[in-house]
Amino acid sequence: MKKFTVADFGIKTEGMPQEQAKFLINMTEKMCDVVNKAMEGVISPEDLEKKMKSLNDKLNGYDDEKFKQLAKDNEELIKTVKGLGETIDKLKSKGIGMEVINKFDEKLNEMLDSEKFKEFASGNCRKSGVFEGFCLKDIVSMTDNYSGDHLITQQQNRVVSQVSNKRIHMRDVLNTLEGDPKYPNLAFTQVYEFDRNARYVTENGRLPESSFKAKEVQTGTKRLGIHLPISKRMLKSRVFIRSFILKMLPEAVYQAEDWNILFGDGNGENLLGIANHKGVYPVETIISEDYVSGSAGSVKSVSGYNSNKDTVVEFTNPQDQILDGMTITFTGATGLTALNSANQLVKINDRQILLKGVAYTEETSTSSMTFKVSHGAFKSVEEPNSLDVVKTGFAVMTYAQYTPNAIALNPITVNAMESEKDTTGRNLGIIQMIGGVKYIAGRPIIETNNILPGKYLIGDFNIAANLVDYTLLTLEWAEDVESKLKNEIVLIAQEEVIFPVYMPWAFAYGDLAALKEAITKS
Numbered sequence: 001m002k003k004f005t006v007a008d009f010g011i012k013t014e015g016m017p018q019e020q021a022k023f024l025i026n027m028t029e030k031m032c033d034v035v036n037k038a039m040e041g042v043i044s045p046e047d048l049e050k051k052m053k054s055l056n057d058k059l060n061g062y063d064d065e066k067f068k069q070l071a072k073d074n075e076e077l078i079k080t081v082k083g084l085g086e087t088i089d090k091l092k093s094k095g096i097g098m099e100v101i102n103k104f105d106e107k108l109n110e111m112l113d114s115e116k117f118k119e120f121a122s123g124n125c126r127k128s129g130v131f132e133g134f135c136l137k138d139i140v141s142m143t144d145n146y147s148g149d150h151l152i153t154q155q156q157n158r159v160v161s162q163v164s165n166k167r168i169h170m171r172d173v174l175n176t177l178e179g180d181p182k183y184p185n186l187a188f189t190q191v192y193e194f195d196r197n198a199r200y201v202t203e204n205g206r207l208p209e210s211s212f213k214a215k216e217v218q219t220g221t222k223r224l225g226i227h228l229p230i231s232k233r234m235l236k237s238r239v240f241i242r243s244f245i246l247k248m249l250p251e252a253v254y255q256a257e258d259w260n261i262l263f264g265d266g267n268g269e270n271l272l273g274i275a276n277h278k279g280v281y282p283v284e285t286i287i288s289e290d291y292v293s294g295s296a297g298s299v300k301s302v303s304g305y306n307s308n309k310d311t312v313v314e315f316t317n318p319q320d321q322i323l324d325g326m327t328i329t330f331t332g333a334t335g336l337t338a339l340n341s342a343n344q345l346v347k348i349n350d351r352q353i354l355l356k357g358v359a360y361t362e363e364t365s366t367s368s369m370t371f372k373v374s375h376g377a378f379k380s381v382e383e384p385n386s387l388d389v390v391k392t393g394f395a396v397m398t399y400a401q402y403t404p405n406a407i408a409l410n411p412i413t414v415n416a417m418e419s420e421k422d423t424t425g426r427n428l429g430i431i432q433m434i435g436g437v438k439y440i441a442g443r444p445i446i447e448t449n450n451i452l453p454g455k456y457l458i459g460d461f462n463i464a465a466n467l468v469d470y471t472l473l474t475l476e477w478a479e480d481v482e483s484k485l486k487n488e489i490v491l492i493a494q495e496e497v498i499f500p501v502y503m504p505w506a507f508a509y510g511d512l513a514a515l516k517e518a519i520t521k522s
Helices: 018-039 045-060 064-073 075-082 084-093 103-113 115-121 232-236 238-263 386-396 411-418 481-485 512-519
Strands: 127-131 175-178 185-195 211-220 222-231 292-294 299-305 310-315 327-331 352-355 370-374 406-409 432-434 437-440 443-447 455-459 466-478 488-498 507-511
Touching (some): 222 232, 222 238, 238 466, 238 488, 386 406, 411 443, 455 512, 507 512
Parallel strands (some): 175 466, 406 443
Antiparallel strands (some): 185 211, 222 488, 292 370, 327 370, 437 443, 455 507, 466 488
């Protein structure tokens, strides 16, 4: 008997994106399987009609834009669709539609339907074993509620929990890597104190020497977790277990993870958090009036440049923190008194700066000269609002290869920003909602109570630090004599992570009011 193939359906995929073509071909293959099995007598004509109708309904429900979004948002869904012909009835009976299939939910159902879980729930074994790979990214919100007051009350297969997930966690903006089980410790190099002393020389002249200092930093694996005793009667309530797993335990673990990533002191089993790394300063300190300063003897020489139309100042020691556009003011200059006024600088290298428009006249002595440098953002904005303050912070922390990609704020601070209005009472629209996440100045906001109201943490969470998942967040059921006597079981959630911060100087932790004052024009 002839078997149907994809070619018999006349599917045309020319010009389609690869993911869309693959999706359609997979769906058609499943149709072929259903038809061929029916013709072999495996299923009845009535079952065939039901399955074909269900499959066709699913196909008709997806237009071109949805196909593109499907491939973009969840590549794992493509794999799920491969088995759609065999699983569609099971999914339908559970009230799960195509739009709510996701990686976490699939893993959860796999766990609850597994033989080892059923064996554990029935009391035939003491431990369920470990279920790996749980992640709160891409999770589907469950908005309807469990309708009964008691576990013996009839239930709907929908739940709600009083514990709400945060919109975004620290691990969502950090570059998260997979750990190597062979190496529980991670060593990396931090570079500091640059002397980039590049200069033009004659053909046979000696090239100047540059230098930098480096130190090896080592950080180890830290274990984080929680356990929850549950009455065995709760095991009979699938939706109740589901609510706890999706909401309470993973959220508790990630809340503790957020705290350690931000403010861990590095003692014992704590991570060394970003804010406690040496080199993490407030932006208001970086742009303050004396961000960089030099005492007597810090100026090596003053010379003319461009036919003495400009002036070059060379420092005794490298000044790697000075950047182009900063303002420098000297004291103690006797011959070239223009140096005693504030002048914008152009950085030549870490030892030399150029003062354009400062005409050179001979400076007899530099031994008593001192200086202070302020950032270009200092006192630079007229009547700044919260958006101006945050944008300035992002601008100041953008240098070299580092660009801030997020800001951590307290929800109260976010609410205050959302409530800011102009002189006519119209909302300024400082905060925008994009894809369920709040953004400011084009960067996502990490809303967390770990940051005090009025404080902020900004930085390059993508390049300057990593979160290494040595062991992914896992869920495990366990039972011992004590819990058995109480007719309880224990649900364990735990993970192991490594948290290296490669460049602390790419982060800033400070006070929004102080930053606003620092950038406000007098």
